[in-house]
Amino acid sequence: MATDTTIQERMNIVIVGHVDHGKSTLLGRLYADTGTLPEGKIEKIQAICRQQGKEFEYAFLFDAFLEEQQQGITIDTARTFFTWGDRQYIIIDAPGHKEFLKNMVSGAARAEAALLIIDALEGVRDQSKRHGLLLSMLGVKQVTVVVNKMDLVDYREDIFQTIEKEYREFLTQLNVVPQYIIPASAKQGINITKISPETPWYTGPSVLDSLAHFHLETAESEQALRFPLQDVYKFDARRILVGRLTAGKLKIGDRLVFSPTNKSANVQSIEAFNVDPPPTQATAGQSVGITLDEQIFVERGHIATHEETRPLVSTRIRANLFWLGNQPLEMKRTYTLRLATREVLCEIAAIHRIVDANNLDDRQTQSTVQRNEVADITLRTKSPLAFDLYASFETTGRFVLVDNYDVAGGGIITELVSDEQEDFRTEARERDSAWVKGDVGAEERSRHYGHRAAVVLLTGPDTTAKSFLARKLETVLVAEGRHAYLLVGENLQRGLDADLHEMKAEETVRRFGEVVRLLTDTGSLVITTTNAFPQATKGIVQTVKTLVNPIQVVTVHMTKDQAGPQPDRDLIFAGPEDFDVCTHKILETLKQKGILAEPTGSQSAVQFSI
Amino acid sequence: MKHIRQLEDQSIYILREAYKNFDNLGMLWSMGKDSTVLLWLARKAFFGHVPFPLLHVDTSYKIPEMIEYRDRVAREWRLNLVVGQNKKALAEGMNHEKGRITCCTALKTEALKQLLEEKGYTGVILGVRSDEDATRAKERYFSPRDKNNDWDFRDQPPELWDQYKISFPPGTHIRIHPLLDWTEINIWEYIKLENIPFLDHLYLDQGTGSRYRSLGCAPCTSPIQSTSKNVDEVIIELRNSKVAERAGRAQDEGRGMEQLRKDGYM
Numbered sequence: 063m064a065t066d067t068t069i070q071e072r073m074n075i076v077i078v079g080h081v082d083h084g085k086s087t088l089l090g091r092l093y094a095d096t097g098t099l100p101e102g103k104i105e106k107i108q109a110i111c112r113q114q115g116k117e118f119e120y121a122f123l124f125d126a127f128l129e130e131q132q133q134g135i136t137i138d139t140a141r142t143f144f145t146w147g148d149r150q151y152i153i154i155d156a157p158g159h160k161e162f163l164k165n166m167v168s169g170a171a172r173a174e175a176a177l178l179i180i181d182a183l184e185g186v187r188d189q190s191k192r193h194g195l196l197l198s199m200l201g202v203k204q205v206t207v208v209v210n211k212m213d214l215v216d217y218r219e220d221i222f223q224t225i226e227k228e229y230r231e232f233l234t235q236l237n238v239v240p241q242y243i244i245p246a247s248a249k250q251g252i253n254i255t256k257i258s259p260e261t262p263w264y265t266g267p268s269v270l271d272s273l274a275h276f277h278l279e280t281a282e283s284e285q286a287l288r289f290p291l292q293d294v295y296k297f298d299a300r301r302i303l304v305g306r307l308t309a310g311k312l313k314i315g316d317r318l319v320f321s322p323t324n325k326s327a328n329v330q331s332i333e334a335f336n337v338d339p340p341p342t343q344a345t346a347g348q349s350v351g352i353t354l355d356e357q358i359f360v361e362r363g364h365i366a367t368h369e370e371t372r373p374l375v376s377t378r379i380r381a382n383l384f385w386l387g388n389q390p391l392e393m394k395r396t397y398t399l400r401l402a403t404r405e406v407l408c409e410i411a412a413i414h415r416i417v418d419a420n421n422l423d424d425r426q427t428q429s430t431v432q433r434n435e436v437a438d439i440t441l442r443t444k445s446p447l448a449f450d451l452y453a454s455f456e457t458t459g460r461f462v463l464v465d466n467y468d469v470a471g472g473g474i475i476t477e478l479v480s481d482e483q484e485d486f487r488t489e490a491r492e493r494d495s496a497w498v499k500g501d502v503g504a505e506e507r508s509r510h511y512g513h514r515a516a517v518v519l520l521t522g523p524d525t526t527a528k529s530f531l532a533r534k535l536e537t538v539l540v541a542e543g544r545h546a547y548l549l550v551g552e553n554l555q556r557g558l559d560a561d562l563h564e565m566k567a568e569e570t571v572r573r574f575g576e577v578v579r580l581l582t583d584t585g586s587l588v589i590t591t592t593n594a595f596p597q598a599t600k601g602i603v604q605t606v607k608t609l610v611n612p613i614q615v616v617t618v619h620m621t622k623d624q625a626g627p628q629p630d631r632d633l634i635f636a637g638p639e640d641f642d643v644c645t646h647k648i649l650e651t652l653k654q655k656g657i658l659a660e661p662t663g664s665q666s667a668v669q670f671s672i
Numbered sequence: 673m674k675h676i677r678q679l680e681d682q683s684i685y686i687l688r689e690a691y692k693n694f695d696n697l698g699m700l701w702s703m704g705k706d707s708t709v710l711l712w713l714a715r716k717a718f719f720g721h722v723p724f725p726l727l728h729v730d731t732s733y734k735i736p737e738m739i740e741y742r743d744r745v746a747r748e749w750r751l752n753l754v755v756g757q758n759k760k761a762l763a764e765g766m767n768h769e770k771g772r773i774t775c776c777t778a779l780k781t782e783a784l785k786q787l788l789e790e791k792g793y794t795g796v797i798l799g800v801r802s803d804e805d806a807t808r809a810k811e812r813y814f815s816p817r818d819k820n821n822d823w824d825f826r827d828q829p830p831e832l833w834d835q836y837k838i839s840f841p842p843g844t845h846i847r848i849h850p851l852l853d854w855t856e857i858n859i860w861e862y863i864k865l866e867n868i869p870f871l872d873h874l875y876l877d878q879g880t881g882s883r884y885r886s887l888g889c890a891p892c893t894s895p896i897q898s899t900s901k902n903v904d905e906v907i908i909e910l911r912n913s914k915v916a917e918r919a920g921r922a923q924d925e926g927r928g929m930e931q932l933r934k935d936g937y938m
Contacts, residue, residue: 072675101914140809141802143855150675152802152853164830168812171832200832292685293692297721304717306685306834335716336866348677349684351719362692386830400835462835472832 070148071278076170078197079179080189081158084210088179088248089142089155090120092270095255098144099123120248147274158189163196163434164386167472170197175204175276177269182221182245183214186228192419194229195436198236199384199474201456205233206242206272212261213247219263241275242266282346285309286371288450288458289318290402291364295351302333302351303360308402308457312352312366313343320364321448322375323612324494327354357505359612363404365448365458369495373448373458375487378411378479383463384436387470391431391463397470399443401461407444408463414438431471440479444630446487446611451475482601486572486608490579507585511545515582515613516657518648519606520591521631522620527641528591531620534645536589544658546587549578551594571595571602575609582613587657616651676861680713683850685834686813687717687797690848691724693838694795698754700784700938701726703738703745704887705870706799709859710851712868714797715749725752727787727796731779732762733889741871756787768891773932775892781937785821788845797848798938803855804917807933811849812837819843821936856917857910864903877901886917 077085093099103123111118144151156169170176176197180190197205207229215221222245233240245261246253246269252260255270267275287310295302312318312329319326332341333351344350354360365373385391391410399408416428417436431437452459452474463471508514518535520528532548539546551574558577559570574594581588595602607615619631628634633651635644652658690697699714699722701707714722728742746753758766761778768775788796802809812828814836829837840846854862863870874884882895883906896915900906 070674072678099914140806141853142809143803150855165828168828168831292688295718297718297723300719302719304688306681333719335720347681349681349688349717402834457833460833462832464839467839467841468829468837469832469835470830472830472835 072150072152073175073276073278074152074154074173075175075177075273075276076154076156076173076202077177077179078156078166078170078193079158080181080184080187080193083158083179083181083184083187083190084121084248085158085179086121086123086155087119088177088208088210088246088254088269089153090123091248091251091254092153093123093142093144094120095251096144096146096270146270149274151273156193158193163192166193167196167200167384167386170202171200171472173200173202174279175206175273176202178205178207178240179210180207180225180229182209182211182225185225186232188420190229191232192434194233194238195236195417195419196384198238199382199436199472201460201474203238204276205238205240206244206269206276207240208248208269209243209245210248212245212252213250217245217252217260219261222264242272244269244272282309282456283311285346285455287312287316287318287367288373288402288455289366290404290458291320291360291362291366292403293362294360300333300353301357302353303366304349304351305366305403306349307344307346309346309455310368311343311345317369318354318366319369319372319495320358320360320366321373322446323359323364324491325358325360325364325612326369326495327356327358329353330355357503359504363402363406365402365404372491373450373455374478375446375448375491376478377443377446377481377483378440379443379447379449379475380414380438380440380477380479381461381473381475382417382436383431383439383471383473385431385433385471387433387465387468389465389470390433391437391465391471393429398464399441399447399461400464400469401447401449402458404447406447408441410439411442412440414440438476439473441473446483446608449475449478451477483604483608486575486605489572490609490611504585511585512659513544513587513652514657515585516587516652516655517578517582517606517610517613517615518587518589518618518652519603519615520589520618520620521603521629522592523622524596526620526622528620529593531618531635531641531644532589532591534641535648538645538649539587539589544587545585546589547581549581549588549590551590551592555594567595571605572609574602575606578606579610579613582610587652614655614657616648616655616657618648673861673865676858676865679854679858680716680862682853683710683713684717686836686848686850687714689834689836689838690795690797690814690850691718694846694848696791696793697724697795697797698727698791698793699724699797700799701728701742701753702799702887703728703734703742703871704799705859705863705875706801706851706854708870709854709862709868710797710799711749711751712866713850722749722751724797725754725791727793728753728755729780729783729787730755730757731783731889732757733767733779733891735874735887735890735893737871737873738887745869754787754791756783756790758783758786768889772892776932776937777935779889781821781932781935784938785936788821794840794845795848796845797850799851800849800938801851801854801856801859808852811852813849813852814838815847815849816840817845817847817936821845823847823934823936825934857907860903860907860910864907876903876906 079085107122108118140155142153144153154169156166209222209225226243244253245264252258253268255268257268288308290305291303292305314329316329330353332344334341393410396407399406415438450458460474462469520532522528536546536548558573562569578588592602617631618633619629620635624636701711758779766778800808812831877883877899881899883898884895900909
């Protein structure tokens with residue numbers, strides 16, 4: 063082993079393949095034949111084997127749990143370290159048993175390259191294919207295939223070629239080109255650390271030498287900037303935005319836009335502890351902290367980019383998803399979707415088909431996705447999601463679904479599916495980009511007014527006293543000294559909308575939304591109802607939310623019917639209610655959401671997370 | 673040193689995920705080289721601040737220099753130090769002569785369990801590394817423990833990309849392992865790179881031809897023969913060594929670690 067070279071880089075490699083095809087044996091052999099094992103390790107395992115009357119196997123070196131050694135299988139992924147040349151490898155031994163697929167996926171998700179093992183005697187099996195499919199979904203693009211146990215087929219070239227042809231064809235369908243396909247015998251040490259005379263017909267490298275041909279991906283730093291915010295810190299006078307750049311670069315002075323809110327500001331500094339002189343730029347892979355020249359509203363989950371290269375935004379995405387949950391993935395159930403640092407609730411809108419790893423062409427339709435299946439689906443998120451297509455950006459193009467406390471599935475985004483808000487979203491983005499600001503910022507207004515700008519939108523059928531409650535709320539808020547304004551939709555009809563024909567419902571809604579947006583820019587609490595739009599109640603809530611984004615919209619639904627279907631609102635008042643109680647509940651909600659500071663005059667009671 | 677910065681970026685990301693997602697968070701600090709690097713990484717992640725308590729499980733048998741160092745660093749770095757101890761077991765005279773596993777279980781595993789219960793921590797950050805021991809090689813970055821502190825290694829949750837287990841049922845807690853991908857050599861390379869203050873009197877040869885490679889309780893930890901007098905020499909020594917790091921730690925004999933860790937040991 064080269065002991066005195068300086069390590070220049072590190073790389074994660076995963077070993078995958080069907081159960082019993084010899085993954086752990088290959089790993090053990092690789093360590094033993096390169097002299098990388100700790101002193102006495104082989105002797106110790108040999109002694110245990112003698113005691114138990116078993117034949118020594120290299121696989122025992124890394125199957126740590128008693129149970130793994132007793133059953134002769136790997137249960138969970140093990141990370142082992144291996145230094146060769148100027149590289150430090152972390153080799154991840156993933157289990158091949160179908161039951162432990164989630165452990166295999168956990169191991170492979172960390173890898174930059176994979177060794178996929180196929181037993182020469184058994185040939186290509188279920189998990190050989192499933193692992194290949196998952197590797198491509200997990201983003202492991204570099205694969206070398208090892209056809210193991212060649213000793214059991216007398217090192218026959220024709221058997222090797224049959225497997226090579228079959229597996230190469232399979233990988234081609236996944237757009238994966240294997241770097242090498244190596245005939246080997248881990249047990250006998252053939253073609254593992256050096257080329258052996260048993261396979262004179264093979265001209266490629268040994269398994270060990272093939273590792274050096276995997277290259278480290280550095281392409282991310284050449285891409286457009288993607289900086290998903292992880293948190294905002296205020297430990298001292300600095301307000302530091304932290305996160306890890308998943309693509310591209312940023313430097314002091316860059317103008318950043320945050321999606322999906324479209325807020326923008328310039329990078330004022332890059333903060334670091336024990337770094338002298340302080341950094342002036344950052345690149346993909348780095349965990350950094352920055353400050354901005356303007357106190358805009360940003361929070362965990364927002365993705366910062368440069369202005370011209372923003373991510374996509376929608377509430378609908380199409381994706382390829384693998385499911386690992388104990389319960390099947392079902393339509394109409396709510397899951398938590400996590401993409402980079404963003405967390406949003408979602409539902410499965412459609413399951414287009416189940417992808418069969420054994421036969422990629424044969425796709426079947428089902429209403430659920432079972433554990434260990436891969437499916438082509440459309441997802442609907444509860445609020446707009448900023449994302450990329452996986453083909454363009456790896457990290458912001460993939461997500462996980464959380465079910466019942468656990469990560470239960472992972473997906474890669476293949477397509478943006480337009481939703482009905484697409485046009486309004488574009489309008490808001492273009493308007494906000496060009497918006498000319500005065501010298502008074504939102505934070506300054508908040509500090510003086512004792513609240514943040516927000517919208518209270520009352521919905522519900524006719525004659526539920528929406529407008530009565532809205533008036534009462536305005537009166538109470540103004541009496542408390544808040545800047546509140548009741549916007550009556552009908553008032554727009556004779557002025558702003560005087561040029562519109564009655565049929566142009568969509569345009570009246572758009573103008574209404576823009577007026578609400580303008581009023582919130584004054585720092586006001588805007589109270590309004592859907593009374594002026596009896597035809598468009600469902601769409602109007604979404605449209606107002608899209609047009610005022612990222613200002614909060616508190617939705618209050620009023621109905622006379624206690625048993626009827628209740629829409630998705632922040633507050634619901636069903637049946638006859640005491641309006642003082644209703645008003646109080648709305649005020650409480652505004653406080654909970656951090657919109658209102660406590661009405662004591664001490665305006666610092668609420669931490670404005672602007 | 674690019675590979676060390678990659679490890680640093682990953683560990684800082686994990687620490688920030690932990691801080692964001694766990695309301696009641698603590699970090700174990702044994703004053704050893706690993707948990708001191710972890711503490712340093714926290715100062716990097718939070719720009720000189722350490723926004724959660726440092727927990728030390730004191731068996732009362734630690735090497736005295738370790739306690740002096742602990743109190744001095746805690747003062748200088750303004751740390752919120754919380755010390756836990758199984759006072760009942762100590763009062764009953766627990767020591768390693770009653771059996772090493774028995775002693776470790778009482779004074780470390782049990783003491784830790786008491787400390788976690790008393791303070792209600794839902795997230796505990798530890799400096800364990802994959803290359804220390806074969807069971808630690810199978811850990812997750814965010815690893816759940818059940819109500820009895822037990823580790824169910826048969827059924828670990830999936831960990832995909834940088835998405836960790838940050839939600840959990842009441843009564844359970846998560847162990848967080850930001851140093852999982854670091855090796856012993858990486859730790860020393862980072863100590864050198866960042867010039868981190870460490871227990872040099874114990875970790876380096878002071879002219880006696882021996883030094884500690886791993887620190888624990890005085891009766892159960894032996895120094896190794898070594899003439900490494902500075903960090904560079906330690907790194908060269910380790911590159912040429914084939915002896916396991918914890919060879920000087922008596923409790924690791926046989927299947928000790930698997931049983932200890934299953935029951936909640938670090």
